[in-house]
Amino acid sequence: MTLHTKKKPSFKRNLLIGAISALAAGETWADGQIRGQLTAQLSGLPLQGSRVKIEELNVSAVTARDGRFVLSGIAAGDYTLSVSYLGVETLNRQVSVRDNETLISNFQIAPTTPNTEYLIVLGQAGSLNKALNRQRSADNVVSAVAADAIGQLPDTNVSEALQRLPGLSIERDQGEGRYVRVRGLGPDYNAVTINGVSLPSPDSGRRAVALDVIPSDLLEGLVVSKTLTPDMDANALGGSIDIQSLSAFDRDDMFYSFTAEGSYNDLTEESSPKLALTASDKFSIGSGEDNFGIAGGISWYDRSFGSDNIETGGGWDFDDDGALLEEVEQRDYTISRERSGLTLNLDYKPSENTDLYWRNLFSKYTDAEVRLANIFEYEDGVMAGEEGVAEIERELKDRTETQEIFSTSLGGTTRAGNWTLDYRAALSESGEDEPEHVSGAVFAGSDAFAGVSFTDTVQPWMYTPANFVDPAAYELDEVEWASSQTNDEERSFQFDITRDMFVGNNAVQLKVGGKYRQREKDNDVSVWVFGDFDEHGFSDEQRSFSAYSANGPDYTLGTFGPGINANAVAGAIAPLDKNEFYEEEDSRIEDFTVQEDVAAAYAMGRIDIGNLRVLGGVRYEDTDFNAAGTKYDGDEFSDTSASKQYDHILPSLHARYSLGENTQMRASWSNALVRPNFEQVAPFFVIDDEEAEFGNPDLEAMESSNLDVGFEHYMGIAGVFSAFAYYKEIDNFIYQTDLAGTPGFTEYDEAVTFANGDEAEILGAELALSKQLDFLPAPFNGLLISANATFSDSEATLDYYDEDDGAMSRTIVMPSQSDTTGNLSVGYESSSFSVRLAANYKSEYLLEVGDVSDSEEDVYVDAQTQLDLSARYYITDGVQVYLEAMNLTDEPYYAYLNDRSYNAQYESYGMTFKMGVTVTNF
Structure with a gap:
């Protein structure tokens, strides 16, 4: 449950004082300490996620990214120190600890054969093994992807790499992965961080972060937390995705990797280049040895491709005679997407007890899109196979948008005996810029076209008269010229204090901390609509489509006709005075500024009792919200503003019980929240005769109470079977509604806004299995099978008003929630060759x-299965060539209106093939 409180300024202070007092109150042991590092023997690579344990005390630590571990507050004595890493036998060592001294005890994995080392550290099995070690050792439920696993499949960006994990699926744009869904919850309900720092969204009205902006080449790993601990931001109902960039201490020696790649799209027959370079090294400063690290990377990918589309947008009329098509569009997209990224990370260890870092990531994503469309609007709806009279328009949209993300964080860790202090200051910025462009150039048919028909309600194929393709049959009707800019900036400051101690014979860790986040988002739109060209001196020749026509696109879903010359359109309106065509309503009503400040404090504790680990605590978040927008009452514009302050108390409890060294059970109860999207709370209000549309600054945050139980069994190298069940109860579910007819809106025919529903529920299960089949005889022992599936069921209630029946409601499934998602991959690898076939469903x-009142208007996206292939060959230990194929079955995107028989949108993308070479030095 989530508890609400009134504003009490002293609450955070009292919470922290009480927690810090508890930290200091425990029994004090002598200041003995054990430090060490775990590496692979032959490669020297650090190994993260290993459990290091003092058997007699039942106290443990987990190796960090650099393979290091610290065990503090150990009484003087002789102990057995064990190190457990999947795929090798547990290492045991007898150690002696003395008062106020630090014992250094390093470990190396020593496999029986070199091939075992390869499987543990490199390749498909090694990548999966790294991720499973992190998953096994975590206090909460997580899924992880190691950096080298991202390269095992043709995943272009971060979101496509995440789709391979259990419980995760993606939403695509033009066939490329963009947004990530976690456990049946859409992208607006999940958090995204870079190196633990919150990432704002470049999209104008949303919180969802489009992860296609970030190149996958610059990452060290991805971690998805499906349950939240009190020291994490609470803003995730589904999960929190952390993007981890490079560090020089991720490897033992100098490292570099260079990739050159070319790709080919068979739909557009376009080729695209890609280059990426990452490198790191460590240096000795002062009296330290290899205590300063620099890691950096640069990535560039310029992809040219496209898609063919036929969509009704829901333009069906269902009557007693059947489904009548009223409107349909043919669309052809020509797209160029350029991704460039840069990362620079510095790590410095001035002493054994202090680690400092400065981490930076910059990414720039430019999407240039030319969209040609033919818009058919029947005078009277027609059924498939029937002919009718239709108005036809030809339309052009030509725009370039640039999204940028920048994150920088400066912080560190200082240890003093049993105490650990973590501190960080961070700045994150994102934005989207669309310079002035042709937002919509419309050429209308001079007369209606008779004899227009179609076949197939799923993939409509249009049949048109001969003059449909004649440029002389159309004339310039309207040109919409527009620009927009969005900025989203967040500053944060965080500190955490941890105390390790013993209570009786049980190892205990207490932790408190605080965080302050200051966020500001603004949106600025400008629109000009040029029309009435005959009144502005345009001759018949200047208005004729013939003056603007271009070669027709290679459209595969029917006859399309000529294209439109964007330069000719821009040149035609250039002499006109823009000020005469400025659309003040469209320009001002979408402008807003939102400020959101969140102050948080938390306290948590962890105790190990035999094979049971329990972690519990509470997080407090106070939100201060301020916003500014515009109201238009049909005659005048006025500035509007809104402010709100609210807080939440969010308790959680997590338990992990070990049935054996490689078998464990988990259970957790946690609480989380997601604040409304910016477009939902922006204080705009626009009235157009009897129709109104407005934001709702009084929306409450959505709150979720979550239960998770699960079982994990690890089976040697890259082997795991896991099963989890989860339940989420979401209060204040937000949806769009129509208030027309309700008190205060009785004079309106339509009053569209956003409202809080009572509650929504999600019940689900996750299954995952992977195994390196090393028990088979050669050469079949190189086979690797990995599969996962997630099943979920959801229910949400929408309230609405019916003028005849009054207050009504209906039940829907949660938007963006698939009942079933799954992955299946079959791979094979040897020391020189690797191949992997993967299916995503x-x-x-x-x-x-x-x-909101009519289920027949609901739009669904059809099931999708994508098949990808990757093959790699090592010419030498450091040089590999690869061939990849994406979307082997040319899977389309299909959306439909309530019933799968009726098209809302059908889009095809073709297959993409990649070939490249990677040169690596470890």
Whole structure:
């Protein structure tokens, strides 16, 4: 449950004072300490996620990214120190600890054969093994992806790499992965961080972070936390995705990796280049040895591709005679997407007890899109196979948008005996810029076209008269010229204090901390609509489509006709005075500024009792919200503003019980929240005759109470079977509604805004299995099988008003939630060759509620299965060539209106092939 409190300024102070007092109150032991590092013997690579344990005391630590571990507050004596890493036998060593001294005890994995080392550290099995070690050792439920696993499949960006994990699926844009869904919850309900720092969204009205902005080449790993501990930001109902960039201490020696790649899309027959370079090294400063590290990387990918589209947008009329098509569009997209990224990370260890870092990531994503469209609007709806009279328009949209993300954080860790202090200051910025462009150039048919028909309600194929392709049959009707800019900036300051101690014979860790986040987001839109060209001196020749026509696109879903010359359109309106065509309503109503400050404090404790580890605590978050927007009442504009202050208390409890060294059970109860999207709370209000649309600054944050139980069994190298069940109860579910007819809106025919629902529920299960089949005889012992599946069921209630029946409600599934998602991959690898075939599946899901009162207007996305292939050959230990194929079955995107028989959108992308070479030095 989530507890609400009134504003009490002293609460955070009292919480921290009480927690710090508890830290200091425990029994004090002598200041003995054990430090060490775990590495692989032949490669020297540090190994993260290993459990290091003092058997007699039942106290343990987990090796960090650099393979290091610290055990503090150990009484003088002789002990057995064990190190457990998946794929090798547990290492045991007898050690002696003395008062106020630090014992250094390093470990190296010593496999029986070199091939075992390869499987543990490199390749498909090694990548999966690293991730499983992190998963096994975590206090909460996590899934992870190691950096080298991202390269095992043709995943272009971060979101595509995440789709391979259990419980995760993605939403695609033009066939490329963009947004990530976690456990059936859409991208707006999940948090994204870079190196633990919150990442703001470059999209204008959303919180969801489009992860196609970030190149996958610059990462060290990805970690998805599906349950939240009190020291984590609470802003994630589904999960929190952490993007971890490079560090020089991730490897033992100098490292570099260079990749050159070319790709080919068979739909557009376009080729695209890619280059990426990452490198790191460690240096000795002062009296230290290898205590300063520099890691950096640069990535560039310029992809040219496209798609063919036929969509009705829900333009069906369902009557007693059947489904009548009223409107349909043919669309052809030509797209160029350029991704460039840069990372620079410095790590410095001035002493054994202090680690300092400065981490930076910059990414720039430029999406240039030319969209040609033919818009058919029937005078009277027609059924498939029937002819009708239709108005036809040809339309052009030509825009370039640039999204940028920048994150920098400066911080460190200082240890003093049993105490650990973590501190960080960070700045994150994101934004989207669309310079002035042709937002919509419309050429209308001079007369209606008779004899227009179509076949197939799923993939409509249009049949048109001969003059449909004649440029002389159309004339310039309207040009919409627009620009927009969005900025989202967040500053944060954080500190954490940890105390390790013993209570009786039980190892205990207490931790308190605080964080302050200051966020500001603004959106600025400008729109000009040029029309009435005959009144502005345009001749018949200047208005004729013939003056603007271009070669027709290579469209595969029917006859398309000529294209539109964007330069000719821009040149035609250039002499006109823009000020005469400025659309003040469209420009001002979408402008807003939102400030959101969040102050947080937490206290948590962890105790080990035999094979049971319990972690519990509470987080407090106070939110201060301020926003500014515009109201338009049909005659005048006025500035509007809104402010709100609210807080939450969020308790959680996590337990992990070990049935054996490689078998464990987990259970957790946690609470989380997600604040409304910016477009939902922006204080805009626009009235157009009897129709109104407005934001709702009084929306409450969505709150979720979560239960998770699960079982994990690890089976040697890259082997695991896990099963989890989860339940989420979400209060204040937010949806779009129509208040027309309700008190205060009785004079309106339509009053569209956002509202809080009572509650929503999600029940689900995750299954995962992977295994390196090393028990088979050669050469079959190189086979690797990995599979996972997630099953979920959800329910949410929408309230609405019916003028005849009054207050009504209906039940829907949660938007963006697929009942079933899954992955299956079969791989094979030897020391010189690797191949992997992977299938990704997600069942249908609700895309949007078209009309809150009518389920027939709901739009769904059909089930999708994508098949990808990757093959790699090592010419030498450091040089590999690879061939990859994406979307081998040319899987389309298909959205439909309530019933799969009726198209809302059909889009095809073709297959993409990649070939490249990677040169690596470890």
